[in-house]
Amino acid sequence: xxxVLVDENGIFFEDAVKIASKVxxxxxxxxxxxxxxxxxxxxxQEVSPRCFEIIEEIDKKLVxxxxxxxxxxxxxxxxxxxxxxxxxxxxxxxxVGFSVNGVAEIxxxxxxxDTFKEWYRISPEKFNNKxxxxxxxRWLVYSNRELTNFITEKLGTDTWKNNLDxxxxxxxxxxxxxxxxxxxxIKQKKKKQLAKYILENEGIKxxxxxxxxxxxxxxxxxxxxxxxxxxxxxLYHQLKKNPDMDFTPTTFIFGGKAAPGYxxxxxxxxxxxxxxxxxxxxxxxxxxxxxxxVQNYRVTYAEKLFPAADVSEQISTAGKEASGTGNMKFMxxxxxxxxxxxxxxxxxFAEAGEENNYRxxxxxxxxxxxxxxxxxxxxxxxxxxxxDVVDSxxxxxxxxxxxxxxxxxxxxxxxPQDGNRGDQYYxxxxxxxxxxxxxxxxxxxxxxxxxxxxxxxxxxxxxxxxSDRTIVNYADDIWKID
Numbered sequence: 037x038x039x040v041l042v043d044e045n046g047i048f049f050e051d052a053v054k055i056a057s058k059v060x061x062x063x064x065x066x067x068x069x070x071x072x073x074x075x076x077x078x079x080x081q082e083v084s085p086r087c088f089e090i091i092e093e094i095d096k097k098l099v100x101x102x103x104x105x106x107x108x109x110x111x112x113x114x115x116x117x118x119x120x121x122x123x124x125x126x127x128x129x130x131x132v133g134f135s136v137n138g139v140a141e142i143x144x145x146x147x148x149x150d151t152f153k154e155w156y157r158i159s160p161e162k163f164n165n166k167x168x169x170x171x172x173x174r175w176l177v178y179s180n181r182e183l184t185n186f187i188t189e190k191l192g193t194d195t196w197k198n199n200l201d202x203x204x205x206x207x208x209x210x211x212x213x214x215x216x217x218x219x220x221x222i223k224q225k226k227k228k229q230l231a232k233y234i235l236e237n238e239g240i241k242x243x244x245x246x247x248x249x250x251x252x253x254x255x256x257x258x259x260x261x262x263x264x265x266x267x268x269x270x271l272y273h274q275l276k277k278n279p280d281m282d283f284t285p286t287t288f289i290f291g292g293k294a295a296p297g298y299x300x301x302x303x304x305x306x307x308x309x310x311x312x313x314x315x316x317x318x319x320x321x322x323x324x325x326x327x328x329x330v331q332n333y334r335v336t337y338a339e340k341l342f343p344a345a346d347v348s349e350q351i352s353t354a355g356k357e358a359s360g361t362g363n364m365k366f367m368x369x370x371x372x373x374x375x376x377x378x379x380x381x382x383x384x385f386a387e388a389g390e391e392n393n394y395r396x397x398x399x400x401x402x403x404x405x406x407x408x409x410x411x412x413x414x415x416x417x418x419x420x421x422x423x424d425v426v427d428s429x430x431x432x433x434x435x436x437x438x439x440x441x442x443x444x445x446x447x448x449x450x451x452p453q454d455g456n457r458g459d460q461y462y463x464x465x466x467x468x469x470x471x472x473x474x475x476x477x478x479x480x481x482x483x484x485x486x487x488x489x490x491x492x493x494x495x496x497x498x499x500x501x502x503s504d505r506t507i508v509n510y511a512d513d514i515w516k517i518d
Contacts, residue, residue: 038090049093053132061135061514063166064126066358067143067151068258073125080123091123098131105158114154130155130162135514139168140359140380142400164513167383168359169506172200175365180343182222183369187495190215200502207496216488223346223370223491230344233337234289234328240316242287242326247481250371251349252291252333252341255301258356261290262304262445263463264349265311266425267470268327272311273424275321284478287326291333291341300448303441305329310434343369346487347394347477350375351470353461355400357381364501370491374477376466380501387497392490396473397466412459415467416450422467426450 037059041052066072080088095117102112113119117127130136130152138144144165148156156163177184177197188194190209196202209215227244235241251264268288274281290308294301312327330337348366350357350373357379367373367384375381376397385393398406416422428434429446436442449459459465481487499505511517 038094039086042090043086049090053094053097057132057134060129060133061137062126062129062133063137063139064143064147064151064358065139067146067356072151075123075125077118077121077123088123091117091128094128094132126152127155130159134162135164136162137164137166137514138358139166140383141165141167142355142377142382143358143379146355146400166506166509166514167380167501168361168364169501169503170361170364170368171503172197172368174339175342176368179339180226180369182225183219183343183495186218186222198504199499200504201499203496203499205496206492210489210492210496213485216485216492219370219492220484220488223344223488226340226343226369227346230340233340234330237337238328238331240326240328242328243285243323246285246287246324246326247346247478248287248289248344249347249349249374250289250291250341250345250366251351252289252330252338253360253362255292255294255298255304257300257304257461258353260351260353260461260463261292262307263351263466263470264288264290265304265308266463266467267474268311268315268325269425269428270421270471271325272315272318272321273428275324276318279320279324282479283324284481285324286478287328289328289330289341291330291337293333299441300444303436303439303445306436306439306441307429307434307445310436314434338365342366342371345369345371346481347371348373348375350379350381351397351466352376352378353466354378354398354403356461364498367494367501368498370495372477372487372490372494374473383500384494387500388494389497392493394473394477396469398462398469403462403465406465410457410459410462410465412457412464413450415464419464419468421471422464426464 038052038056041047041055042049077088098115098117099112102115115127117124117131136147136152136155138147144163148163187196187203187206191202191205224244227248230248231242231244251261253259255261275283294305308327308329312329315325315327316322342365345366348363348371350360350363354376355378360379360381363373363375363380363384367388373381373384373393375393375395377385377395377399385395416426426446426449429442434442447453449463452458
């Protein structure tokens with residue numbers, strides 16, 4: 037835009053920057069350093085030399101302003117847009133933009149406390165939060181007609197579709213056993229529909245009366261699909277030892293894609309599929325345990341998965357998930373969140389109550405305290421359950437066809453390498469808490485009315501997570517649209 041204003045409209049550079057600074061706002065969607073884009077100066081010069089020149093001028097302007105404020109060269113370094121042959125796009129966005137927001141309360145706080153703490157120190161007025169939302173027209177009205185009709189009937193109006201806060205009116209039915217039974221039956225119907233779809237698309241027969249425990253999202257180490265898989269291996273081994281153990285049959289469903297060059301994420305997909313192959317073909321356990329990795333996770337599939345879920349797996353390492361919207365789609369369809377205190381889980385727990393969901397794992401603050409002393413090998417050596425599942429990665433029980441995918445995951449979990457202490461996403465730290473929470477959930481599912489009451493409580497408090505609310509927040513606070 038500055039190039040167009042200066043080169044094509046004859047506007048002075050200083051004035052063009054002022055115009056741009058009233059036009060552009062920066063919404064940040066991740067605290068992961070690899071996703072905060074940095075571009076090689078050589079590449080930028082080659083691809084867009086004029087924009088490169090303008091960015092140089094913006095960087096000089098930034099440096100001059102900070103020097104006028106008494107900053108030394110060392111103090112200026114964290115703010116520099118161009119340094120060490122690299123263009124730091126986040127610094128460019130914060131400096132020129134008039135607003136910086138995260139997409140969940142905890143995420144926005146981390147931006148202020150850590151990721152962009154230097155910027156927050158000098159420009160606190162720019163920072164704000166806009167929690168993500170989802171459209172109920174797609175993720176409930178279209179995807180789940182049965183639940184939609186149920187809500188309209190109970191509220192006596194369909195205006196809730198455009199004012200999701202009205203769902204709060206469902207709370208008057210929290211102790212109505214007939215209504216809770218009706219809600220339970222709707223979920224069973226959606227599970228039967230999904231079971232039929234899985235049979236048609238994956239060729240695997242699943243029990244629709246089992247717990248449908250679903251984790252569908254991009255494959256990444258911080259989202260910790262491999263924590264879920266390691267726990268499934270633990271359950272598999274327990275059921276092999278004791279086929280008659282007290283256990284509510286469970287179907288674990290995964291969906292998601294990995295970045296093409298992300299070796300470890302591909303290994304996580306390979307591991308999930310290999311565990312599924314072994315478990316699903318073992319007659320000793322496959323009446324109680326099934327594992328599905330859907331072949332082509334997409335919106336069409338998601339529209340069937342969200343309404344059928346009993347359990348929403350939101351198990352990212354605390355402090356790593358900016359927000360997430362899958363957790364909101366699950367909540368709106370009456371699934372209970374099994375999750376860490378991370379991203380929008382924080383607000384889900386606040387809106388619907390932790391007692392109506394399943395929280396586990398270390399908090400951001402707890403992980404910060406042990407960041408420099410954490411030794412995953414201690415957990416591995418002292419906890420038989422952890423040792424058992426981690427060793428299974430390299431024991432030959434699961435075959436990675438000589439790809440070294442599983443060895444790579446094994447090494448990352450317990451062997452320090454290249455200055456990395458190992459297990460950088462704290463799987464082994466959280467494993468026991470995750471295992472115990474699953475065990476409690478597995479037992480509590482058997483109380484049909486109490487489970488339905490928790491589901492209804494979540495649906496009734498999902499109104500905050502409407503994209504209508506999110507867009508109004510942007511319009512009122514950032515875009516200033518009357």
